[in-house]
Amino acid sequence: MEIKRPNYSMNEWRNKIEKTLWIIVLLIFFVEIVVFFISKPFNELDGKKIINYLLEFVLVPSFLNILCLVTNKKIQKSLKHSTKTKNYSIVIAALVISFVVAFTHYVTSITLSSFVVPVFMTTLYADKRITRNISLVAIVLVLAVIIHSTRKLGWYYFFINIFAAYIFLIASCYLTNVFIDYIRVNKEYICESYAKQLELFEKTRTDSLTNLYNQQTFMQKIQSSIEDMNMNKKLLCVVILDVDNFKAVNDTYGHLSGNQVLVKLSELLLNLKGNENNDDIFLSRYGGEEFCLIIKDKTIEEVYEIIESVRIGFSNIRYSFQQNSSITFSAGITEYREGQSAEDIFNNADKALYQAKNSGKNKTLVL
Incomplete structure (x- = not known):
């Protein structure tokens, strides 16, 4: 009988998240291409306008997303970076992708809600400091996106967008903290159960009088x-x-x-x-x-x-x-x-x- 030690290593889960982010980036690229072909007749895109559109809304954003993931990949594979750095790296990568999408497609206000994804991702680490820090960075980036969109669309949407976006961010932050508390309680229970299993297992292998093996x-x-x-x-x-x-x-x-x-x-x-x-x-x-x-x-x-x-x-x-x-x-x-x-x-x-x-x-x- 073998008592397996609980595995709290983040390596496997960071790899899974990284693969998921690659899929998300590919899906974003696919959607951007589809939107381009759908909107082409309505926007009367031709010649130089097509090139400018593709650069601004497809190629440059995709390049930035891929560059972000490649950089994260190098950090994850590096032996000199700590676990803490690697944990932050994968979440920041998701944060950058959210920023690129929201900044590029500012016309679609719903893209601001993508910032809750990196915040929820911090649940994996069960560390409220990471959640707090990522939430603060997300708040700053959301403000940058809203200011950018306001310059393009006018100030009419400024207060609506910032109010809605911050409500989502604050709610996601609080909800993530609740999840973290839940994870910590279960983690403590698992650790205690593991210790008790080891103790019971050791008792089955030893003599109670002498404490030598049986x-x-x-x-x-x-x-x-x-x-x-x-x-x-x-x-x-x-x-x-x-x-x-x-x-x-x-x-x-x-x-x-x-x-x-x-x-x-x-x-x-x-x-x-x-x-x-x-x-x-x-x-x-x-x-x-x-x-x-x-x-x-x-x-x-x-x-x-x-x-x-x-x-x-x-x-x-x-x-x-x-x-x-x-x-x-x-x-x-x-x-x-x-x-x-x-x-x-x-x-x-x-x-x-x-x-x-x-x-x-x-x-x-x-x-």
């Missing part, structure tokens, strides 16, 4: 370790430890006392790792009083010395319930040989442990 996780790890060793040609040893006469400890002093012994041993084993990120030593409680270790990148002689130091340290521990004698463990070690299965290497370590038990206990044997 038997199932050990068997999965030994299989993956063998595959890794076959690929990288590294050393791999498996160790099985078993507390000597542990049943007598439980029967004589009770299971709580027995648990103290298991916890002490697990603490000694955890000290071998040094830190949690040390992947060269894998620790598990296989079951009952039995512990299994997977140790990478060390010779079998080095592993023997490591286990012996743990064995001696463990035998020197004294417990409140038994201060006059020591509790010991026996251990079996084996080294992975090419072609062995997980079952083979485990059985070899188990055989070494069995021999240690039958030859007097409190010792480490290698097979």
Whole structure:
């Protein structure tokens, strides 16, 4: 079972928005061409007028739109630009396209409403600062378009256009902020759910008493370790430890006392790792009083010395319930040989442990 981490990377979504903007620019170009052919008979366009019309209403706007998208593309692909810059870049590209369309086709006042698109786009980033900044830039650009259209059409439409355009912009800004709040709440919920899933998943893989990995996780790890060793040609040893006469400890002093012994041993084993990120030593409680270790990148002689130091340290521990004698463990070690299965290497370590038990206990044997 794999718990997937929530993906909040914007790369995929910026790419999708970029493709959408290219489609929008192509559609705008297509509409401008269609409008040209429709309006040609009514405006009596011919000769130089046709060239001027195409330049002013088709070619120059399309060139500016394409230049804007190409510039954004370079920013998105660049490794030196931050995520914040890339987030702004794609929204500003949409803002520029809206400005070019509204400025060019000022006769059609409805084009002013296109400025709400970049504002709504900022919802994706769930960042109210980006929404605010883009909204402020949009307000300035809308004013520039309205002043331009007023110079061409007269002041009659100035207040109507600016009132309508700003109402749309302010409404879109407030609505976007509501969406952002909604996204943030859901994002927090997803993060909390992910953390809880990880916690529950980790509990299914570990032993509750010692916090070491359990038997199932050990068997999965030994299989993956063998595959890794076959690929990288590294050393791999498996160790099985078993507390000597542990049943007598439980029967004589009770299971709580027995648990103290298991916890002490697990603490000694955890000290071998040094830190949690040390992947060269894998620790598990296989079951009952039995512990299994997977140790990478060390010779079998080095592993023997490591286990012996743990064995001696463990035998020197004294417990409140038994201060006059020591509790010991026996251990079996084996080294992975090419072609062995997980079952083979485990059985070899188990055989070494069995021999240690039958030859007097409190010792480490290698097979």
